[in-house]
Amino acid sequence: xxxxxxxxxxxxxxxxxxxxxxxxxxxxxxxxxxxxxxxxxxxxxxxxxxxxxxxxxxxxxxxxxxxxxxxxxxxxxxxxxxxxxxxxxxxxxxxxxxxxxxxxxxxxxxxxxxxxxxxxxxxxxxxxx
Amino acid sequence: xxxxxxxxxxxxxxxxxxxxxxxxxxxxxxxxxxxxxxxxxxxxxxxxxxxxxxxxxxxxxxxxxxxxxxxxxxxxxxxxxxxxxxxxxxxxxxxxxxxxxxxxxxxxxxxxxxxxxxxxxxxxxxxxxxxxxxxxxxxxxxxxxxxxxxxxxxxxxxxxxxxxxxxxxxxxxxxxxxxxxxxxxxxxxx
Numbered sequence: 001x002x003x004x005x006x007x008x009x010x011x012x013x014x015x016x017x018x019x020x021x022x023x024x025x026x027x028x029x030x031x032x033x034x035x036x037x038x039x040x041x042x043x044x045x046x047x048x049x050x051x052x053x054x055x056x057x058x059x060x061x062x063x064x065x066x067x068x069x070x071x072x073x074x075x076x077x078x079x080x081x082x083x084x085x086x087x088x089x090x091x092x093x094x095x096x097x098x099x100x101x102x103x104x105x106x107x108x109x110x111x112x113x114x115x116x117x118x119x120x121x122x123x124x125x126x127x128x129x
Numbered sequence: 130x131x132x133x134x135x136x137x138x139x140x141x142x143x144x145x146x147x148x149x150x151x152x153x154x155x156x157x158x159x160x161x162x163x164x165x166x167x168x169x170x171x172x173x174x175x176x177x178x179x180x181x182x183x184x185x186x187x188x189x190x191x192x193x194x195x196x197x198x199x200x201x202x203x204x205x206x207x208x209x210x211x212x213x214x215x216x217x218x219x220x221x222x223x224x225x226x227x228x229x230x231x232x233x234x235x236x237x238x239x240x241x242x243x244x245x246x247x248x249x250x251x252x253x254x255x256x257x258x259x260x261x262x263x264x265x266x267x268x269x270x271x272x273x274x275x276x277x278x279x280x281x282x283x284x285x286x287x288x289x290x291x292x293x294x295x296x297x298x299x300x301x302x303x304x305x306x307x308x309x310x311x312x313x314x315x316x317x318x319x
Contacts, residue, residue: 086187094190098180098182102224103219118217118218
């Protein structure tokens with residue numbers, strides 16, 4: 001089975017308190033994904049000009065890619081940078097999660113198991129009626 | 130092998146499902162509902178358009194377009210829809226925030242809606258700018274011909290005395306020129 005890479009991208013702004021927990025969850029998720037699906041999860045953090053110790057903390061993490069901006073440009077800018085970074089890599093796609101640690105990374109498997117659905121429709125009028 | 134290579138190009142997490150235990154603050158819940166209807170006005174039926182747990186496949190990534198630096202969640206959906214890419218949803222769970230605070234504030238809807246309109250205009254330049262611009266120019270020129278006719282038969286003393294005519298021509302020219310400039314910019318950046 002050939003190994004495919006998916007980037008998991010985490011934009012971060014002043015999240016030093018949440019980073020350890022996110023990093024541990026990401027490492028666990030990476031192990032599960034390689035074992036169960038043969039997918040290499042490449043962890044990419046983007047520090048959007050944090051003024052707390054987020055950058056220092058991120059530098060301590062192993063096996064992650066760290067991108068950063070020296071000024072806080074906004075979440076949209078961080079996502080654009082992460083999309084560009086994935087575009088230039090050989091990843092087949094990217095997950096984007098928030099840097100606040102609210103996401104349950106076990107849900108990654110739902111994406112990979114194809115537990116998704118599509119809501120067809122629609123016009124605005126139908127949505128109100 | 131994972132099903133992620135199915136033809137779903139963009140997949141959004143959905144926090145609003147029947148088995149979810151997450152209690153979202155009321156204001157954010159209302160905001161999310163509001164954007165659900167905004168997205169429906171673009172014919173995108175998605176349960177949770179403000180969600181940050183997203184999968185983007187390479188097909189989306191290779192030609193993505195996001196305007197501004199504020200946020201991208203809704204623009205990704207619109208961009209995908211305008212490119213006829215398949216959008217899926219998956220039910221997810223959320224835990225309350227441990228520490229820190231969200232960047233979302235009162236200016237969120239204003240900036241996001243402005244950016245959505247800008248993206249729509251950028252992507253649909255012909256429909257939104259060039260076609261109405263040319264139509265306006267056409268009406269302007271027809272009025273001009275009529276004015277010349279009236280001047281020739283002596284009904285009017287000046288060729289251009291009609292302010293509506295000038296309005297149509299100036300408005301049409303501005304729309305068309307803006308549209309063509311955007312098209313040139315798009316072609317160059319591709």
